[in-house]
Amino acid sequence: MQHIIQQLAEIGQLKNICHEQGNSVPMPSVETLSEVVRLARSLLFPGYFGEAAINEQTLLYHIGIHVERLQGLLAQQIKSGLCFDDTLPCDANLERTAQDKATAFIGQLPDLRRLLQTDVEAAYYGDPAAKSYGEVIFCYPAIRAISNYRIAHALLRLEVPLIPRIITEMAHSETGIDIHPGATIGHHFTIDHGTGVVIGETAVIGHHVKLYQGVTLGAKSFPLDEAGNPIKGIDRHPKIGNHVIIYANSTILGNIHVGDGAVIGGNIWVDKDVPAGATLRQNALRAEAKGKE
Amino acid sequence: MQHIIQQLAEIGQLKNICHEQGNSVPMPSVETLSEVVRLARSLLFPGYFGEAAINEQTLLYHIGIHVERLQGLLAQQIKSGLCFDDTLPCDANLERTAQDKATAFIGQLPDLRRLLQTDVEAAYYGDPAAKSYGEVIFCYPAIRAISNYRIAHALLRLEVPLIPRIITEMAHSETGIDIHPGATIGHHFTIDHGTGVVIGETAVIGHHVKLYQGVTLGAKSFPLDEAGNPIKGIDRHPKIGNHVIIYANSTILGNIHVGDGAVIGGNIWVDKDVPAGATLRQNALRAEAKGKE
Amino acid sequence: MQHIIQQLAEIGQLKNICHEQGNSVPMPSVETLSEVVRLARSLLFPGYFGEAAINEQTLLYHIGIHVERLQGLLAQQIKSGLCFDDTLPCDANLERTAQDKATAFIGQLPDLRRLLQTDVEAAYYGDPAAKSYGEVIFCYPAIRAISNYRIAHALLRLEVPLIPRIITEMAHSETGIDIHPGATIGHHFTIDHGTGVVIGETAVIGHHVKLYQGVTLGAKSFPLDEAGNPIKGIDRHPKIGNHVIIYANSTILGNIHVGDGAVIGGNIWVDKDVPAGATLRQNALRAEAKGKE
Amino acid sequence: MQHIIQQLAEIGQLKNICHEQGNSVPMPSVETLSEVVRLARSLLFPGYFGEAAINEQTLLYHIGIHVERLQGLLAQQIKSGLCFDDTLPCDANLERTAQDKATAFIGQLPDLRRLLQTDVEAAYYGDPAAKSYGEVIFCYPAIRAISNYRIAHALLRLEVPLIPRIITEMAHSETGIDIHPGATIGHHFTIDHGTGVVIGETAVIGHHVKLYQGVTLGAKSFPLDEAGNPIKGIDRHPKIGNHVIIYANSTILGNIHVGDGAVIGGNIWVDKDVPAGATLRQNALRAEAKGKE
Amino acid sequence: MQHIIQQLAEIGQLKNICHEQGNSVPMPSVETLSEVVRLARSLLFPGYFGEAAINEQTLLYHIGIHVERLQGLLAQQIKSGLCFDDTLPCDANLERTAQDKATAFIGQLPDLRRLLQTDVEAAYYGDPAAKSYGEVIFCYPAIRAISNYRIAHALLRLEVPLIPRIITEMAHSETGIDIHPGATIGHHFTIDHGTGVVIGETAVIGHHVKLYQGVTLGAKSFPLDEAGNPIKGIDRHPKIGNHVIIYANSTILGNIHVGDGAVIGGNIWVDKDVPAGATLRQNALRAEAKGKE
């Protein structure tokens, strides 16, 4: 056993797979970020995700305490995120920078709430099985995935590294919905069921768009640089207009445009522009006499 | 920060997104419902999901204790569910109603067990990779998703609000299989792999049916009322006969009939009736000379 | 209630669904196996998954402690796995056998690390959104699913029962990627996004292969024996060559060959051999004037 | 083993030692009461015992939340206490009664705080080793024991059964100071070190009294009724005036009076009245030539 | 830091203070032994110390489960205790020996319960402040300390090493009452308040004895062997008759006899035999004009 321990600890073997955080700051923590998301959700949807029932008299106290705790935990995680990336200087202003970004994020919570209100509305009106707004907020995976995305997107725009991606991956694991924090998504957005949905980094989605489970808004190919490495940051994902519906398991690839009001049927592969108002469907099926498949 | 706290606590901003439970009863708890499901599973499949090994001598004690705890925790969660919906009266009989529904549910456990025995059988016979019944019960996500569905369906028929949906969403998150508690499903039902499966609220599935991963039994469209709201409760999902197989990633939409013994190939979109005994396949592929995709 | 308890405890009712572990050894524990996987990952990727930041001075101590704990917990779980299968003799050498298998597994960690280094490389080069190796290792679900698969595959080859399947199902639940521990997968393997991917027990995948979300490498049909039971262990899954790409939501079924360098487009169903270098695409779409879908 | 289980479960054997709570209400919980005490202490001494640092801006929120949680948990425990005593009717008003008593208790917190401020002052001025008020509040066992006593005494006067005794026994276990909740104690009370101090149910202590470790204010004897049972509620403990000091390990027994300003030396047994201003000491020692003790 | 680590790990420095458990068995665990004691108490006093309320219908299940868990945890701890002492052979029968001793202990629980019933009675009749049997069982530290002692004494007589001492030290820490597991104590034993009570290894106490807080039954001196080491196992503690009362803070030392019915006042030092029926008191006090103490 001693031999294996020595071998596993050999520095030469550890290229690219061993990590030393800057400044002795701890790694970002998925547990703490879960609490961050829970606190943010308790502020966005009061009474649903906190530890205690609320009422009008206690609402202010709950929000006061939760804002305070969110500020503390988020600043700590932002700091960990800043020290994860060794190309950033981990300097004396680190603590201050992290505090400032956390404060800026909290300042956006009222706007995030207004946006999420429209998503809840879209989910409620878009699903005959939805019994109430409450059921949508408390149970629907789409609301959880979209909340995490909108939180992560706001953090990304504040130039917080790594943390946004962890937050969307948490929703990905929980709901099967994978939205990159870099995507741009309008109001009244909803996803039905959701498992298998993928929305790429440079995708842009308009207002009042509805996706079903298994829909991909992905990249079709990407250019390599002279060294054979993929060029980062190229715009390579679909641009979806307003009032578009895309049915289950369809795959929309590349930097193409899907016009306003288009409807894309299920199980199809689309890699060309779709005009406004168009409807796409899978080709006719071949029915056979029954035999063993 | 004080300014943001005030803003977030402003009652006027909270329409539809702030929740006050009736009667100061706490919110339903996902943690407690996980324990409820674990207890139910330990009663349905003794020896697999409890904290301790069992044997013939101790079986009775374990079942006695687990029934008692299940009764207590389930009644508490049913009560929370009843107080979630503010259209229900949260009156003095609440405690009693919740206790009665929990007792009625426990009375159905022997029947649920008989039904799940057939599902385990179907999974075992349907998968050459299955080594034993034990492996199927302990490891297969389909058994977990179908157990949660059958528990939730029983609770829904006892007119328990909200809790059934939470229980199926727990399985959805854990397995990627999304079965609405309102669906009706026969015996010897199985799902292979399962990620991405969606079964809608008004779907009806016969006996001996097998689905593969990514299969959707969904709604194609739904009528709106005069105010533009979706009409709740319309029958809008497929009716699947007995001995039907549906291969991976196919999407079956609308209130159509798939006849007994039909086989539906993978990756296809079906929105018309399928006669008994038919076999459907995707159309021929287009092979190209290779180039960059 | 007493009546239901009696009924649930009736031995006659419990055929195939009640489990008694051999030798009074406890059941395998998903919690402990999560810790086993966490420890293995902390050894494979030092500094990412342990409780504490590491540096060159403390690396040896962390690896020493983690190897020791991994040995203890893994041996305990292997023992539980051996006693789960009642066809294996649960004899006096059980403890020793479990210890030996755990030790043998730890001896393979340096090789597993070299293999996973190539997978990390493939993910990094294959995704323009990847900011750094660190982000890939810490956040990408594919790395988590492939790590679990490679750990489980090594245990399966050491003839450890049940535990490998639990470990891949843990990744399945977390990532939506379902890789059977029996599959054989070459180096530089990567999966993008991943939700809904299924790789079957007898699949063989070459080097430098990339899969997108929703891809199935499954069985199309399987022979039954005279009693109508599926014959276990038949070779029934695809064989994929080197440098192959398969796009989102395609379903590759049966013991067919996909030649080196082939590219398979999204949303298609393939059940015939694909020659080396070929490109397959879905047939042309049918565009319609917009109407209600 | 079955035999022993039967024997232990035999009802006939369980006289006086088996407890069935009224109304299926759970037993009082020492864990929850610890949290109750922690919350009360966080309200009495803000900033010392809560989970988070406070400042002027957040003080109100913390107090609001803590009052709310204290109300909830205390009412629940009072209810459990009321159902512990089977001579009390466990009727429909139980919930209401418990809520009312909890509310009444919270209404006394400002007064309790003023009283405890004097005890902190007495401890600070009475100990040259005390570095600051903060150290006294955060570290001194006397403050913890006296806080628990004052909380328990207030609850006892609200006719809450059992809970007061549990709260003082929690302090007894933590500090070795055993103050019966029925005792009456004036302001500016302090105890130095404290281990072994006992203050009986009917003891009365004036203002500005200081006790050292091991001091007992106990009962010397008590009358029995005709059946040989001790008569409950007889006044049987010392009455201590103002500005009295009692040194370590002295035992003051019976319903005697110790006058204002008396000083009682250490290690003595007192069972007669002590006049105001008197000083009592142990008799002269006998010094011996050294030998083995 | 590396230097200090090396120094602390130097084997030469570790004589007598470094421990290696035999057979790689873990150390005894205070947490597990707390659970053992809690389980034993839940069997001795049903309804007081379990997690759930009990009633006649569920009593059998609770006792069945608790006996099973007690057997498992106690055997595990006995095994750890047997491997702590390196003079005992840690051989192949270890597991069996531990199981047998645990079983033998459980077989004594009915007798232990009968004995503890008398102690509860003695506490109830001996304290006018006791409101009910329930309060005595649930709140009185004496009952907790005597329960732990009686459990530990039974284990010691079964030749279980170390564990009995840990169990009485747990009570010592919780209650301040230190009873050596080797002491012999009759029925109807009670201790009032109890902090500071010490009862030595070879003390023998009759029936119906009552001690107050701070009473010591200790050793006065002990002979050394030729090497200057104390001779282990010498009979060196008091023998107390029946119906004896000893008041607070008295110290009874050496292998002396205190006759039946004797009463020993508080704060005195006794190292000579006390005849039956005698009453001992502290000498007269010296009262002084008040001055500064």
Place this chain on the structure above:
Amino acid sequence: MQHIIQQLAEIGQLKNICHEQGNSVPMPSVETLSEVVRLARSLLFPGYFGEAAINEQTLLYHIGIHVERLQGLLAQQIKSGLCFDDTLPCDANLERTAQDKATAFIGQLPDLRRLLQTDVEAAYYGDPAAKSYGEVIFCYPAIRAISNYRIAHALLRLEVPLIPRIITEMAHSETGIDIHPGATIGHHFTIDHGTGVVIGETAVIGHHVKLYQGVTLGAKSFPLDEAGNPIKGIDRHPKIGNHVIIYANSTILGNIHVGDGAVIGGNIWVDKDVPAGATLRQNALRAEAKGKE
């Protein structure tokens, strides 16, 4: 309720009893300090208090990891201690100062271990009931109390505020032994049983001293300054020579000298110097004819 909340949050009411930590640093944490003490004990007595069994091969790794964690947690708590005292500047060097003090403490661990080895020896030789060194280290409250004292004393000499007092109070609560961190105590020190022992801030104890339970080394009186406040830091506690024994429940008060080799019997009050070699005993008892006490 709102009224009470306002009242409790009124700043004017909070003089001396409300605490605001400097620099937004959290309060010292008793839980973390328990872990600090556990880590220190695992380094001082390897194999007794860690989570895992150790052996020669793994000893170095355990010590390496525990030193690292101790350094981190102790520095964090020292920082909290430094910010507790608002007379200290909470400046930019705070982090550095805390790290330095933690490092200096760890550098003293080898010396602390040598000292504690002598205390273990003294306990083993001084108690015929002690079965082994292992039992003394693992079970004896004296070793726990003396360890905490020696740790706290070392921290106090490094000018760490507050933390030392918390650490000795933790032992006080656990064992009933109250040693002020400021006391000076020689090698081969032991305390038998220990409940109720008090050792004051300016006490000095020589080598090879043994105390029994309930012994106080306290202050008799202390001068006040002109404002009536006790003068802090006055030398007011006993000075005990080498090879002194003090029996149970005796009270030694004031800045007096007890000479080498003196023996002080139990239950006596001593406030004058005791010459070397002297033996003190309580005066003769008064025996009475028995009557009701």
